[in-house]
Amino acid sequence: MSHSKEKAITRRRFLVRSGQGLVATNALSTLLASRATAQQVPEPPGKKLGWAIVGLGSLSINQILPAFAKCEKSKVVALVSGHPEKAQKLALRYGVSPKSLYDYKNYDSLRDNPEVDVVYVVLPNGMHAEYTIRAHQAGKHVLTEKPMANTPADCEAMIEAARKAGRKLMVAYRCRYEPFNQEMIRMAREQELGPVKAIVADHGFNIGDPKQWRLNRALAGGGSLMDIGIYSLQAARYVTGEEPTEVDAMMYSTPGDERFKEVEETINFQLRFPSGALANCTSSYGFAGQNRYRVIGTKGWAELEPATSYTGLKMRVRRGNATEERDLPARDHFALEMDHMSECALDNKDILTPGEEGRRDLRIMMALYEAAKAGKTVKL
Amino acid sequence: MSHSKEKAITRRRFLVRSGQGLVATNALSTLLASRATAQQVPEPPGKKLGWAIVGLGSLSINQILPAFAKCEKSKVVALVSGHPEKAQKLALRYGVSPKSLYDYKNYDSLRDNPEVDVVYVVLPNGMHAEYTIRAHQAGKHVLTEKPMANTPADCEAMIEAARKAGRKLMVAYRCRYEPFNQEMIRMAREQELGPVKAIVADHGFNIGDPKQWRLNRALAGGGSLMDIGIYSLQAARYVTGEEPTEVDAMMYSTPGDERFKEVEETINFQLRFPSGALANCTSSYGFAGQNRYRVIGTKGWAELEPATSYTGLKMRVRRGNATEERDLPARDHFALEMDHMSECALDNKDILTPGEEGRRDLRIMMALYEAAKAGKTVKL
Numbered sequence: 001m002s003h004s005k006e007k008a009i010t011r012r013r014f015l016v017r018s019g020q021g022l023v024a025t026n027a028l029s030t031l032l033a034s035r036a037t038a039q040q041v042p043e044p045p046g047k048k049l050g051w052a053i054v055g056l057g058s059l060s061i062n063q064i065l066p067a068f069a070k071c072e073k074s075k076v077v078a079l080v081s082g083h084p085e086k087a088q089k090l091a092l093r094y095g096v097s098p099k100s101l102y103d104y105k106n107y108d109s110l111r112d113n114p115e116v117d118v119v120y121v122v123l124p125n126g127m128h129a130e131y132t133i134r135a136h137q138a139g140k141h142v143l144t145e146k147p148m149a150n151t152p153a154d155c156e157a158m159i160e161a162a163r164k165a166g167r168k169l170m171v172a173y174r175c176r177y178e179p180f181n182q183e184m185i186r187m188a189r190e191q192e193l194g195p196v197k198a199i200v201a202d203h204g205f206n207i208g209d210p211k212q213w214r215l216n217r218a219l220a221g222g223g224s225l226m227d228i229g230i231y232s233l234q235a236a237r238y239v240t241g242e243e244p245t246e247v248d249a250m251m252y253s254t255p256g257d258e259r260f261k262e263v264e265e266t267i268n269f270q271l272r273f274p275s276g277a278l279a280n281c282t283s284s285y286g287f288a289g290q291n292r293y294r295v296i297g298t299k300g301w302a303e304l305e306p307a308t309s310y311t312g313l314k315m316r317v318r319r320g321n322a323t324e325e326r327d328l329p330a331r332d333h334f335a336l337e338m339d340h341m342s343e344c345a346l347d348n349k350d351i352l353t354p355g356e357e358g359r360r361d362l363r364i365m366m367a368l369y370e371a372a373k374a375g376k377t378v379k380l
Numbered sequence: 381m382s383h384s385k386e387k388a389i390t391r392r393r394f395l396v397r398s399g400q401g402l403v404a405t406n407a408l409s410t411l412l413a414s415r416a417t418a419q420q421v422p423e424p425p426g427k428k429l430g431w432a433i434v435g436l437g438s439l440s441i442n443q444i445l446p447a448f449a450k451c452e453k454s455k456v457v458a459l460v461s462g463h464p465e466k467a468q469k470l471a472l473r474y475g476v477s478p479k480s481l482y483d484y485k486n487y488d489s490l491r492d493n494p495e496v497d498v499v500y501v502v503l504p505n506g507m508h509a510e511y512t513i514r515a516h517q518a519g520k521h522v523l524t525e526k527p528m529a530n531t532p533a534d535c536e537a538m539i540e541a542a543r544k545a546g547r548k549l550m551v552a553y554r555c556r557y558e559p560f561n562q563e564m565i566r567m568a569r570e571q572e573l574g575p576v577k578a579i580v581a582d583h584g585f586n587i588g589d590p591k592q593w594r595l596n597r598a599l600a601g602g603g604s605l606m607d608i609g610i611y612s613l614q615a616a617r618y619v620t621g622e623e624p625t626e627v628d629a630m631m632y633s634t635p636g637d638e639r640f641k642e643v644e645e646t647i648n649f650q651l652r653f654p655s656g657a658l659a660n661c662t663s664s665y666g667f668a669g670q671n672r673y674r675v676i677g678t679k680g681w682a683e684l685e686p687a688t689s690y691t692g693l694k695m696r697v698r699r700g701n702a703t704e705e706r707d708l709p710a711r712d713h714f715a716l717e718m719d720h721m722s723e724c725a726l727d728n729k730d731i732l733t734p735g736e737e738g739r740r741d742l743r744i745m746m747a748l749y750e751a752a753k754a755g756k757t758v759k760l
Contacts, residue, residue: 197646197666200582206678248628250650250658250757266577268660270630270648278630280648280660286577288680288698298586300668318668375757377630 049117049342050077052102052110052140054131056086059145060122063310065094067334073342074335077115080107107131111138118143118341120172124219125226129154136165141345143170143338147230148358150221152366155359162355170341170351171358173234177336179328180304180313181238184295188239193297193319199239199279200294201232203308204266204287210259215285223253223263225365229283231308233361233368235293236271236279244271244279244364246379249372254286269368310334429497429722430457432482432490432520434511436466439525440502443690445474447714453722454715457495460487487511491518498523498721500552504599505606509534516545521725523550523718527610528738530601532746535739542735550721550731551738553614557716559708560684560693561618564675568619573677573699579619579659580674581612583688584646584667590639594665603633603643605745609663611688613741613748615673616651616659624651624659624744626759629752634666649748690714 051074053060068076078100081087087101100113110116119135121128121144129149132142142162148155148171162169175181188196204224213219214227225233237243249269253260266284273279282290292305300319306312310333315326344351364380371378431454433440448456458480461467467481480493490496499515501508501524509529512522522542528535528551542549555561568576584604593599594607605613617623629649633640646664653659662670672685680699686692690713695706724731744760751758 193668197584197664198582198648198662200580200660200662202578202580202674202676204676246630246755248630248650248755248757250626250628250652252652252656252658254656266658268578268650268658270628270650272630272632276632276634278632278646278648278662280580280650280662282578282580282658282660282676284577284676286678287676288573288678290676290681294582296582296584296662296664296667296670298666298668301670375626375628377628377755 045072047346048073048075049141049345050075050115051338051342052076052078052080052100052113052116052119053122054080054107054119054135055122056081056083056090057122061090064120064122064334064338065090067332067338068094070332070335071339071342073346074118074338078102078110078113080104080110108134108138110135110140117141117345118338120338121145124213124216125221126150126219129158132158132169133161136161136167136169139165139167141168141170141341143172143341144358145172146358146361147221147226147365148355148362150226152359152362155355155362159355159359168341168345168351169355170337170344171353171355172337173353173357174333174337175231175234175308176238176353177340178313178331178333180315181235181307183315183326183328184293184302184304185238185241187302187317188295188297189241191297192300193295193302193317194299195275196240196277196295196297198277198296199236200281200296201235201279201307202282202287202290202292203228203231204282204284204290206288207259207285215259215261215263217262220263222365222369223260223265223267224283224285225264225267225368228285229267229269229281230361230365231291232279232281232283232293233269233271233364235307236273236281237360239293239295240273240275240277240279242273242275242277243360244273244380246272246377247364247367247371248377249368251369251372259285267368267372269371271364425452427726428453428455429521429725430455430495431718431722432456432458432460432480432493432496432499433502434460434487434499434515435502436461436463436470437502441470444500444502444714444718445470447712447718448474450712450715451719451722453726454498454718458482458490458493460484460490488514488518490515490520497521497725498718500718501525504593504596505601506530506599509538512538512549513541516541516547516549519545519547521548521550521721523552523721524738525552526738526741527601527606527745528735528742530606532739532742535735535742539735539739548721548725548731549735550717550724551733551735552717553733553737554713554717555611555614555688556618556733557720558693558711558713560695561615561687563695563706563708564673564682564684565618565621567682567697568675568677569621571677572680573675573682573697574679575655576620576657576675576677578657578676579616580661580676581615581659581687582662582667582670582672583608583611584662584664584670586668587639587665595639595641595643597642600643602745602749603640603645603647604663604665605644605647605748608665609647609649609661610741610745611671612659612661612663612673613649613651613744615687616653616661617740619673619675620653620655620657620659622653622655622657623740624653624760626652626757627744627747627751628757629748631749631752639665647748647752649751651744 294303674683
C-alpha cells in the first residue's frame, strides 16, 4: 500500500511542477504566434467546376453533398431527382438555385445549363450506362458510381460516348484517392514487405430490406459481388498493380431467403496474378460486417481494417517481431475523388480510374460468375 | 492544471483510506488462509502411462519432452533416435533409463518393454505409417504427428494395424485440445454469432533451409499444405463440425526457387460445407508468418490470431458495435493432447482425433491438389 501512496504523491508533485514550468516558458509573443498558426486561414479556392448530382439517395444525402464543403475544385450547382420535394429541401441546404433542379424527364436539358461541367451518376447500377451516355451527349464530363454498369458491353458504350463527346469519364473508386489505401499501394509497389505473395480481402454485410434495388437483378446487375465484393477485387488489383490471369469462385445463397431470389448472397473467389501473387477474397450479403484486407509479403504483412469504409480506416503493419499501428490523415474520400475529376477536366489530365478501369472489373466479375457456375478455373 | 491536481490528491486519499480498510479487515487467520490457497499443493497424480518418443528433432526437444512436466497421466519412459549422443543427453535431462534408449534398428524390441504403453511418432510425414504400424505390431498405442501420412492408403493401413492390435491410434491435432480453439468451436456450434457463413483461415511462413525434409517429396508427401495449410483445413472442419462437399484450389511455386523443386510453395483453397458455410484458406511456405482464422456469422465474427501457435493465442470477438478481447487459460497443448491419449487408453474411451480423422484430411488434401492441377471444382 505504501508504494502506491508514494506513487500518487509523486504524480501530484510532477503535475504541479510541470504546470509551473509551462506558464514560465510561455511568453506572450510565443502564445500569439502559436495561435496564429492554429488559425491559419486557407487561401481562397481557385476555379471550381460545377457539379450535378443525379439520384438523391442516402449516399448523395449523407456523403456526397456534405463532401463539397471540403472540395477545392468542385461545387454543387444542380440536382437531379424524381422527388421534387427532396430536391428542393437539399437545394436550400446546399445553395443550389431552384432553376437548376432537374428530373428524369428534363435530364437532357442539362446541356443548356453552362454552370454544370460534371455529372455525378449516383443511381442504381443498371441505370449508370443510360444516364452516363445521356450526360456525355449533353456535353458533360461524367463521374459514375461503381460498379460502372451491369455488363462489359454497357461499359464499352459508355466509353465510346465519352470519346465521341470529347469528355472525361471516371468511375467512383474512392479508395484509390484516400491516404490509407494509397499507402498500402506504395508499400506493395516498393516491396517494403518483400514481394507480395497474397492478398486476403473480405467484404460483406448482412443486407436488410428484401425490396431494395440492390437485390433486384435488373437494377443491380448481380448480388454482393457487384456491390461490396468489388472492393475485395479492387484491393487485389490496385495493391498488386496487375491484372488477374485466372480466377475461380464459389457461390452460395441461403435457400428460401427472399432477399436472394434474384441475386447471389455470397461469392468467394481466388485470383492469380502474373507475378505469382494470389488473392483470396470474400463477398457477401449474409455476413456480419466485414471490411478488411491484408497484404502478405515474404518479410511481413500490412492490413487495413476497416479498409474501405467511408471513415475510420485503421492500418497495422507487421515486420520481424513488431506490429505497428500507423496513423495517416483521415480525409474525405468523396471530396478527394470529386476534386480529382475536376482537376483532370480543368487541366485535361488522365483520370486514375477511367471507364476502362470500370470495364476491367466488369469483365473479371463476369468471369467470376462463370467460374462459380461452371465449377472451373476461368482464364482471362 | 488545477483539475489534474485535484484528481491526483483524491486518488492519494482514496488509496490511503482503502489501505487502512484493508489492514483492519485482514485478521491474521484470513491472511494465513489466503496464503494456503495461493500455495495449494496439487494431489499426487494417478496412474501415468509410459511414453516412448520416436524422433528427437526440434519439436520433441523444445515442446514435447518439456510438456511431460505438465502431464497428469503421461510420463516419458523411452526415447527412439538415430543419434545415440542426443538420446543420452535427453535421457539424463528427463530421467529416462539408459536401458530404454532405442534406435531404428531395434525399434521393434519396444514390444519387450512393458513400461512403454504409448508410442509418439514425431518423424517426417513419410515415415509415420511405417513406424506407427510397427509400434502397433509391438502391441503399443500410437500418437502420430500430423499429417497422419503421405496418402489416404497409408492412413488406411495404419487404422487397420491399430484395429488388428486392439490398440488406440490418435493423430496429434493439438489445437483440438486447447481452450482457445475449443471456445471457437463452442461459439460456432451454439451459433453465438448466428449461423456460420464463412471461415477465413491463413497459415504460412517463409521456410528456410532448402535441404530440410519438409521440402523433400518422399519424406513430406507434399508442400505447405501438408505441413501448415492443414491447420487452415482443420480449423474450417472443426469450427463447422462438417465435412466439405466441394473444393477448389490455386497453387503457386516461385520459378527457380530451389526450395520448391519437389513440393508446392503456396496452395490457397476454398471449401463448401453442407450447411452452406464456405471456407477461404491460404497455405504457404513463402509468406511472412501467418497464423489466424476468423469465423464469420450473420451477427458477428470471432477470430484467433495467433490461432494455432504453441503459445500466445489471442481471441477477438465482434458483435454489434463492440470488439472484445477474450482471455482464456493458456495451457500446454502437448500436455493436453498426450493426457487425452493416456486417458482414452487407460479407460478405453473414444479418441477425439483418431486415425479416421487423419484419413479425412488426407482425402481432402488429395482433392485440393487435384482441383489445383485440373483447374476445376472437385466434389467429395
